[in-house]
Amino acid sequence: MATFGVIISNRSFFPDHLVLTAREKLLKALDTWGHKYVILSTEDTYMGETMTYDEAVKCAALFRAHQDEIDGIIICLPNFGEETGIADAVRMSRLDCPILIQACDDDLDRLQLENRRDAFCGKLSLCNNLYQYGIRYTLTARHTCPVDGEEFHADVEKFAHICAVVKTLKNARIAQLGARVMPFRTVRYSEKLLQQSGITVETEDMSEIFADVQELKDEKQIAEKIAEIRAYGNICCGISDEKVEKQAKLIIAIENWMKNHHCQASAIQCWDSVEANYGCAACLAMSMMGEKGMPSACETDVMGAVSMLALLKAGDVTPIYQDWNNNYGEDKCINVHCCNYPANVFTEKPEIANLDILATTLGTEYSFGALKGRVRPSKMTYLKVSTDDRRGVIKCYLGEGEFTDDPLDTFGGVTVCHVKDLNGLMKYACKNGFEHHVALAQTECADILEEALGNYMGWEVYRHS
Secondary structure (H helix, E strand, O other): OOEEEEEEOOOOOOOHHHHHHHHHHHHHHHHHOOOEEEOOOOOOOHHHOOOOHHHHHHHHHHHHHOOOOOOEEEEEEOOOOOHHHHHHHHHHHOOOOOEEEEEOOOOOOOOOOOOOOOHHHHHHHHHHHHHHHOOOOEEOOOOOOOOOOHHHHHHHHHHHHHHHHHHHHOOOEEEEEOOOOOOOHHHOOOHHHHHHOOOEEEEEOHHHHHHHHHOOOOHHHHHHHHHHHHHHOEEOOOOOHHHHHHHHHHHHHHHHHHHHOOOOEEEEOOOOHHHHHHOOOOHHHHHHHHHOOOOEEOOOOHHHHHHHHHHHHHHOOOOEEEEEEEEOOOOEEEEEEOOOOOHHHEOOOOEEEEOOOOHHHHOHHHOEEEEEEEEOOEEEEEEEEEEEOOOOEEEEEEEEEEEEOOOOOOOOEEEEEEOOOHHHHHHHHHHOOOOOEEEEEOOOOHHHHHHHHHHHOOOEEEEOO
16 A cells, blocks of 8 residues: 555646546545545645646645655646646655656547547656656556556556655665675675665674673563474474574564664675574574565675565565576576575475585584575566666666476575576676675566666666566
8 A cells, every 4th residue: 555645637728527537536546446645635726636836836735744654646637737837746845756647548539629638648748847857757558548447557556566665765774784704795785875875774793683692581582482483484303492492582682683773674694603603594583584574685785685675565575585506407597595585485384404505514503594495486576786886876687587396406495497588687697797696576576676776766777588
């Protein structure tokens, strides 16, 4: 559900009934679709329209009064509309949010003076004015459409997710818990470039998290978290109650820190300091936060956390973070991680066990907490956001593909990915200095991400196809 500022425009020599009918249909449709709205009443202006400069002033003042509620603006053109009044209202509102422009269809048997709209033409004039003002906007799938039809319904739902991505990222707080592992220069990033986009990174040393663990005294809370862990996945044989309790305390400490610092996503130093100095892996804590809508990226990859948060808001599906890892035939590859995926992404309830490769060097006694399983076959969207410090920009690549059910005999959290022209994507990533990590979600939402990140966030976007 979103809250929209709604502007109904008019042009004085067009029939009034077109405005009144469009207003009634649009508001009824938004109610039916589960959204809220802020709009001038018919007492505020004639028919609740925004046409003259004085009406634009009233509309702008109303929107400013509700700026904390409004996620985006919908502009409805029942007829040609008064483009200057709309542009002035948007500019004076000072709302920095996405804008959707809808224009009503003319009926070919109703082109007489008493029914003619000309919104097809008016939309061009409105977009021209907004472009002159430097105001960014989103278009409906078709140039004109019924204001209460399923086509516009799809436009509004897509727009609501665009608004969610933009609103979240422009106010995001990302946690970096722990230092970058020394050799992992691939996860370097620019806090300053992120801050320019409204994204704040809050950092904490893992020693402080371990200190918080030592302060935990609430036995009831610890017992409840242990029960939550046992219900969350199948703990493999040979894991002691002491190790499960260690995990429970670590999860509580991290979740408390996230809540106290108002962070929506995190990137955590998952090895090997956590294992060596605390005695277990951080994967399970990250997985359980992801399941609750707080995505967490491995290896202090803050840009991974940003990518996952954007995917979450675009698709309403919990994302995962993987490596593009092994070749697997034409246009397919194996993606894998240790892993920290949310439990709902697997084909079945995951196993909670020791790390695989890392346990060979760290020791199994320090490696409990990784999830094991196969990612459920589905459509998918992938996204990787990166700060390009050399050029002073934030850039990303994205696209759609699928998780397949191809046979795969390996360990960890695994999947086979199918991406059209995968070799071309790998060439693009290599030539443009992208990292080996990628965020993926079991849905198709590339259109939403492309519009939100490119048009509104102003990032460089490469859409692979």
